[in-house]
Amino acid sequence: MPPRYCRRAAYERFAEHAEALDTTAALVGAATALSMHALDDVHAGVVEERIEALAASVRQRVHGGSRSALMAHLHAVLFDEEGFAGNRVDYYDPENSYLPRVLSTRRGIPISLALVYKAVAEELELKVHGIGAPGHFLVRVEDTDGSLLVDPFHGGRVLTREEAFRLMEGTLGAAVPRSANLLQPVSHAEWIARMLRNLEAIHTKRAQPRDAAAMQELRMLVAP
Numbered sequence: 001m002p003p004r005y006c007r008r009a010a011y012e013r014f015a016e017h018a019e020a021l022d023t024t025a026a027l028v029g030a031a032t033a034l035s036m037h038a039l040d041d042v043h044a045g046v047v048e049e050r051i052e053a054l055a056a057s058v059r060q061r062v063h064g065g066s067r068s069a070l071m072a073h074l075h076a077v078l079f080d081e082e083g084f085a086g087n088r089v090d091y092y093d094p095e096n097s098y099l100p101r102v103l104s105t106r107r108g109i110p111i112s113l114a115l116v117y118k119a120v121a122e123e124l125e126l127k128v129h130g131i132g133a134p135g136h137f138l139v140r141v142e143d144t145d146g147s148l149l150v151d152p153f154h155g156g157r158v159l160t161r162e163e164a165f166r167l168m169e170g171t172l173g174a175a176v177p178r179s180a181n182l183l184q185p186v187s188h189a190e191w192i193a194r195m196l197r198n199l200e201a202i203h204t205k206r207a208q209p210r211d212a213a214a215m216q217e218l219r220m221l222v223a224p
Contacts, residue, residue, distance in 0.1 A: 003214070003217050004213070004217070005210050005211075005213040005214040005216075005217055006037050006214035006215075006217045006218055007036060007037045007214070009036055010033055010034065010035075010036035010037040010214075010218075011037075011217065011218065013029075013032075013033035013036060013044075014030055014033035014034055014036075014218050014221060015221050016029075016033075017029040017030040017033060018030060018189075018192075018221040018222050021187075021188040021189050021192065021222065022188065023188075024118060024119060024122050024188075026188065027115065027118075027188040027191060027192060028047065028048070028051070028099065028115065028119050029044065030188075030192045030222075031099040031112075031115055031192065031195065032044050032047050032099050032100060034097075034098075034192070034195065034196065034199070034215075034218055035097075035098035035099060035100055035101070037211070037214050037215075037218075038094060038095075038098065038211070039098060039100065039101070041100075042100050043100075046100070047099060047100055047103060050103045050104075051103070051116075051119045051120055051123065052123060054077060054078065054082065054116075054120045054123075055120050055123035055124055057077050057081075058070070058073045058074050058077045058120070058124055059124060061073045061076075061077075062124075067126070067143050067144075067145075070124060070126065071126070071141065071148075074120065074121060074124065074126075075156040078116070078117065078120065078152075078156060079152075079155045079156040082106055083106050084102075084106045084107075084108075084113060084116060084152065085106065085107065085113075085153070085154075085155055086107070086108065086109065086110065086113065086153035086154065087105075087107040087108060087109065091109060092202050092205070094199060094202050094203070096108045096109045096112060097109060097111075097112050097195055097198055097199050097202075098112075099112060099115060099116070102115075102116060103116065108153075109137075109153070109198070110136050110137035110138070110151070110152065110153040111130075111137035111191070111194060111195055111198065112195070113152035113153055114130055114137050114138065114139045114152050114153075115130075115191070116152070117139055117150065117152045117156075118130065118139060121141065126141055126142075127141070127142040127143075128140070128141050128142070129142070129185035129186075130185060130186050130188075130190075130191045131149065131183055131184070131185060131186070132184075132186040132190060132191070132194060133164060133167075133168050133182055133183060134168050134171075134172060134176065134182060135168050135171035135172045136151075136153070136167055136168055136171045137153075137194070138150065138151055138152075138159070138164060138183075139152065140183075140185060149161070149164050149183070151164075151167065161178075161183065162178075164183060165178055165182070168182065189222045189223065192222055193219055193222050193223045196215045196216075196218055196219040196222075197215075197219065199211075199212075199215045200212045200215040200216060200219070203215065
């Protein structure tokens with residue numbers, strides 16, 4: 001059945017990636033596709049080239065196999081030089097959720113910036129999981145020596161578990177239990193579904209029911 005509300009090209013491209021979301025490339029592809037509902041100038045190849053260019057900028061600085069040095073260069077490129085950061089001026093602008101725009105403006109919300117981080121880091125053979133913490137999306141970088149919690153919204157700040165819980169509390173305005181369940185990785189399907197729920201809520205708040213319904217149509221492809 002064709003979509004009733006979502007642009008057909010966006011819906012069909014999203015459906016292609018939703019069938020196999022096990023790879024980061026498919027997650028990036030789905031995030032790019034959902035932006036096609038609102039944007040006319042989306043080119044998947046440009047998104048991929050931008051991610052690879054960021055990774056290449058990191059790669060050319062790395063000498064040796066030190067993971068800590070690799071992460072230091074990654075953060076220097078993404079946050080110090082490129083200036084990726086949270087959009088605190090207009091947090092609820094829908095464009096903060098559109099991966100092509102986030103890559104060009106270097107502004108986004110926690111979950112979209114986390115996707116940029118994951119996509120670039122995994123080009124460098126780092127293993128990154130999305131952490132769907134309540135109120136604030138984070139990433140976990142795995143290493144043979146353990147793992148690190150990173151907050152791409154706040155300039156790539158590395159967090160302790162307690163700092164992560166306090167960040168959740170600051171966002172939610174309420175106490176949260178110190179439960180490891182709140183810091184568990186999410187699947188790619190859960191990741192993209194959360195991006196769609198965010199957009200659905202924004203469109204609903206802006207009295208844009210057709211756009212909200214379009215996000216529901218896409219979400220049904222990953223969470224029927």
